[in-house]
Amino acid sequence: MAEYIVAHDVGTSGSKAVLVDTDGRVWGKAFAPYRVYYPRADWAEQQPEDWWSAVSSTTRQLLERTAVKPGDIACVVYSTQMLGIIPMDSAGEPLRPAIIWLDNRACDQACRVMRRFAGPRIFATVAGATLCGKDGIPKLMWLREEEPDTYGKMASFLDVDGYLIHRSTGEMVMDWSGASVFVGLDFKKRPWLHDIFLRYIGIDEGKFPRLVRSIDRVGGLTKEAASQCGLLEGTPVIAGAGDAPCAAVGSGAVGEGDGHVYLGTSGWVGVVTSRMPTGTCGVAAVHSADPDKAFLFAETETAGACLQWIADQFYRAEQRDPQVSNVFALMDEKVAEVTPGSDYLIFTPWLYGERAPVDDCYVRSTFLNLSASHTREHLLRAVYEGVAYNIRWIVEIVEDKFHFPLPVLRVIGGGARSEPWMRILADVTHKRVETVADPQEAGAVGAALVAAVGLGVYPDFESLKRVVKVDRTVEPDAANAATYDFLFQSYKEVYGNLKGLYSRLNQRRSAEASLSKAKS
Ligand code: ADP
Numbered sequence: 198m199a200e201y202i203v204a205h206d207v208g209t210s211g212s213k214a215v216l217v218d219t220d221g222r223v224w225g226k227a228f229a230p231y232r233v234y235y236p237r238a239d240w241a242e243q244q245p246e247d248w249w250s251a252v253s254s255t256t257r258q259l260l261e262r263t264a265v266k267p268g269d270i271a272c273v274v275y276s277t278q279m280l281g282i283i284p285m286d287s288a289g290e291p292l293r294p295a296i297i298w299l300d301n302r303a304c305d306q307a308c309r310v311m312r313r314f315a316g317p318r319i320f321a322t323v324a325g326a327t328l329c330g331k332d333g334i335p336k337l338m339w340l341r342e343e344e345p346d347t348y349g350k351m352a353s354f355l356d357v358d359g360y361l362i363h364r365s366t367g368e369m370v371m372d373w374s375g376a377s378v379f380v381g382l383d384f385k386k387r388p389w390l391h392d393i394f395l396r397y398i399g400i401d402e403g404k405f406p407r408l409v410r411s412i413d414r415v416g417g418l419t420k421e422a423a424s425q426c427g428l429l430e431g432t433p434v435i436a437g438a439g440d441a442p443c444a445a446v447g448s449g450a451v452g453e454g455d456g457h458v459y460l461g462t463s464g465w466v467g468v469v470t471s472r473m474p475t476g477t478c479g480v481a482a483v484h485s486a487d488p489d490k491a492f493l494f495a496e497t498e499t500a501g502a503c504l505q506w507i508a509d510q511f512y513r514a515e516q517r518d519p520q521v522s523n524v525f526a527l528m529d530e531k532v533a534e535v536t537p538g539s540d541y542l543i544f545t546p547w548l549y550g551e552r553a554p555v556d557d558c559y560v561r562s563t564f565l566n567l568s569a570s571h572t573r574e575h576l577l578r579a580v581y582e583g584v585a586y587n588i589r590w591i592v593e594i595v596e597d598k599f600h601f602p603l604p605v606l607r608v609i610g611g612g613a614r615s616e617p618w619m620r621i622l623a624d625v626t627h628k629r630v631e632t633v634a635d636p637q638e639a640g641a642v643g644a645a646l647v648a649a650v651g652l653g654v655y656p657d658f659e660s661l662k663r664v665v666k667v668d669r670t671v672e673p674d675a676a677n678a679a680t681y682d683f684l685f686q687s688y689k690e691v692y693g694n695l696k697g698l699y700s701r702l703n704q705r706r707s708a709e710a711s712l713s714k715a716k717s
Contacts, residue, residue, distance in 0.1 A: 201269050203259060203428070204645035205252050206440060206638070207277040207357055209233060209299065210462065212248065214255035215638050216263055217645035219271070219654045221664045223635045225263040227255035234294065238710040239330070241299035245283050245291050248357065249364045249425075256426040271652060272433040273365060273418065273426075276443030276644035277357035279483075280378050282336050284351040289363065292347045296336055297357075301558070304330030306338040313397060327479075327556065333379035337400050353406045358437055365434045366416030369406045374438040374492070376408050377484035411438040411486040412651035435648040440640050441494050442486040445469050447643025448609045449633060449665025451487065451658045456595065456603040458588060458622075460612025461637075464500025465553075466591045468493040468601045479556030480594065486647045487658040493599060495553040495591045500584050501612050503546040503562075504528065507580050511573050525615065528577055532617045535578040537624065538680040541566050542575050544583035545691050550703075554590040555692055559703040565691055581618050582681075585625040586688040592626060605629045607667075609639035619669075624677040625685065631667045 201224065206213045211230035215223050229251035234242045252275075260267065280298035283291050296302070307328040328335055333356075341348040355363060356375040363369055395402050409415055417431035424430075437443065441459070445467050448457035456468040469485050469492055485492035499506075508516065508524045515521045543565040550558040562583075564576065588606075595601050606628050612618055613636035623630040633639060646661050655661060 200271065201265055202271055202645040202648050203256055203273045204437075204641040204648065205255070205273075205275050205361070206443070206641035206644065207248055207252065207275060207361065208440065208462075208640075209278055209297065212251035212255060213638060213641050214252070214259055215635075215641040215645065216259045216265060217642055219649045219652075221642055221646055221649075221661075223638055223642065224265070225259045226638060227258040227262070229255050233297070233299070237302075238707065239301040241297050242294040243281075243297050245295050245360050248361060252361060252364075253422075253425040256428065260427050267427060267429045267432070270428055270432055272414070272435050272648050273428070274435040274644045274648035274651075275358050275361045275437040276440050276640045277361065277437070279356065279375060279439035279441065280331065280333055281357040281360075282333065282340070283355045283357070283360045284340065284347055285353050285355055285363070285369065286350050287352040289367070289369070291360070292350055293344070295357070295360070296340075298331060300336070301330040303332070303335035303339040306330070306335035306342070307332060310335060310338070310398060329552075329556075329558065334398060334400065337379075338398055341399070351404055353404055355406060358439065359406055362415050362434060362436065365418055365422045367419050368416045370409045370415055370436065371406045372409055372411050372436040372438050373484040373488065374411060374442045374486060376405075378439070378481075379405075409436045410488045411436050411442070411647050412488065414651060433652075435651040437644045437647055438486040439483070441465060441467055441496075442483065442492050443643035443647060444609055444640040445492060445643065446486050446646050446658065446661060447633070447639030447641070447665065448607045449662055449667075450607045451661050453490075454601050455607075456601060457607040457609060459610045460500045460584070460608060460618070461610035462500070462502045462505070463496060463498055464584065464588065464610070464612070465494055465496040466588065466595055466603075467495070468595060468599070468603075470601065479551065479553035480599070486643070490658075493595065493601065495595060497546070497553055497584075497587050497591065498551055499546055499548045500587075501610065503544075503548060503580050503584055504612070506548060507577055511576065525611075529615050529617050531574045532578045532581050532621075535574050537582075537621070537677045538684055539575045539579040539582060540568075540571060541684070542568075542571050542579040543586075543684060543688055543691065544576070544579040545688065546580070546583045546587050554587065554594055555696075557696065557699070559700040560692065560696060561699055561703060563691060563695065565687075581615075581621050582625065582684070583688070585618070585622045586685050588622060589626045589685055590689060592628075603628070605631055607631045607633070609633060609636045611637040613637075616671075619671045620674075623671040623673040625681045627673045627678060629673065630671040632669045633665055634668045
């Protein structure tokens with residue numbers, strides 16, 4: 198049997214490809230960036246063709262770099278950003294640019310649906326989470342109301358995974374994890390929910406693609422797709438799943454109640470479970486990559502993005518310096534020089550509003566208690582610590598409100614490469630932190646392992662626990678506990694005390710931005 202899997206993690210800023218063997222070992226990596234377009238305030242779109250170009254070019258690069266032969270590739274699989282909408286015509290072409298997860302255009306539609314379903318709390322109990330303007334059903338309603346021509350011509354809509362499967366095989370499908378963010382978690386067992394929901398909203402069910410499991414073989418590469426990727430026609434394509442469910446697999450936290458923390462551009466705390474949790478506090482429940490389990494998903498909008506922000510605003514000269522090959526590594530060195538607690542400086546990492554631990558699109562970041570003695574490095578450390586406080590708050594919600602104890606934090610994503618950040622996270626949360634090999638590629642590795650289950654290499658997801666190995670652990674240092682407990686309590690109070698103010702400021706700010714956009 199062919200030994201390697203080509204797995205793509207198709208994110209927001211670019212696509213990471215890995216060549217993985219069936220034991221989850223990474224043999225080659227490639228990355229291709231692409232653009233996000235912001236045609237209006239709150240809108241975010243991408244060109245589906247850009248995803249495919251990234252996928253096909255990185256596949257070719259993997260083969261060139263590793264000298265692995267096309268005949269050695271057992272399958273292709275995708276882990277993708279979730280919640281995108283690509284309306285497809287009857288000839289299988291996109292009718293407009295993709296409306297991606299970051300796009301918040303459908304707030305009005307989200308509020309209308311929840312009002313009709315007896316308010317957000319009851320809606321969350323039935324559907325698994327409250328809705329916001331970034332969610333799938335409100336976006337489909339937006340399309341029907343604001344672009345009726347496109348909606349009318351739409352034979353089917355696809356998400357990002359579905360689009361790439363379509364480009365690869367010609368099939369129109371959506372995997373269960375992707376489908377669950379549109380029609381609720383329990384759509385398999387409670388089709389009535391799905392029916393009533395869609396009938397009320399007036400979305401034509403015929404526009405939903407065929408549903409498949411993450412582990413299903415959807416088809417083989419078409420001749421055209423194979424030649425663009427440098428692979429053989431007919432190479433199997435496994436459905437894969439959304440990025441968060443795949444990352445859970447790549448973290449190895451795949452057993453009942455196992456949790457992981459993702460620290461990439463965004464961040465989350467996720468738990469895989471056969472319970473069917475329903476969401477509050479911005480926590481959502483979607484389908485996991487394991488067809489028998491759900492995935493509790495508490496997402497913070499900006500984790501590594503906060504480090505990127507401080508790198509771009511405060512470490513510009515260093516980024517231009519040819520001697521500095523990785524600004525994050527340099528920032529890590531600087532952070533380690535500052536005393537834990539950043540001399541009582543607190544940063545709240547809510548640069549783009551937040552989903553969890555507080556579900557609030559108006560909240561923003563604050564440096565609290567900034568004093569003349571604070572240096573640029575205090576601000577830097579405060580940013581690392583602020584994200585850690587936010588994660589602790591989410592972990593508390595997952596443990597106390599959802600009753601999933603998380604004695605150890607298994608961390609993946611680019612942030613897991615940072616030793617001081619992992620030390621801070623362990624100290625702030627009082628928990629052991631574990632990281633895996635290639636943490637920045639955990640999503641793509643997870644997709645590859647999903648495919649390995651689909652190919653029958655492993656009998657089930659539980660057996661993947663032995664495949665993903667921990668390569669570093671950090672134990673919490675009790676000496677820092679009192680400082681961090683004190684600062685964490687203050688951190689939580691920032692939100693309670695300032696939320697009204699954030700709301701007033703940012704409602705006015707968005708109204709002004711919409712007005713000036715409309716004028717131009
Ligand atoms: P995504 O795929 O969500 O865009 P990644 O998993 O690639 O994100 O992680 C990117 C983030 O990882 C960066 O924003 C940065 O915060 C963090 N990162 C990467 N390398 C390091 C490092 N050496 N030290 C600290 N953070 C790092």
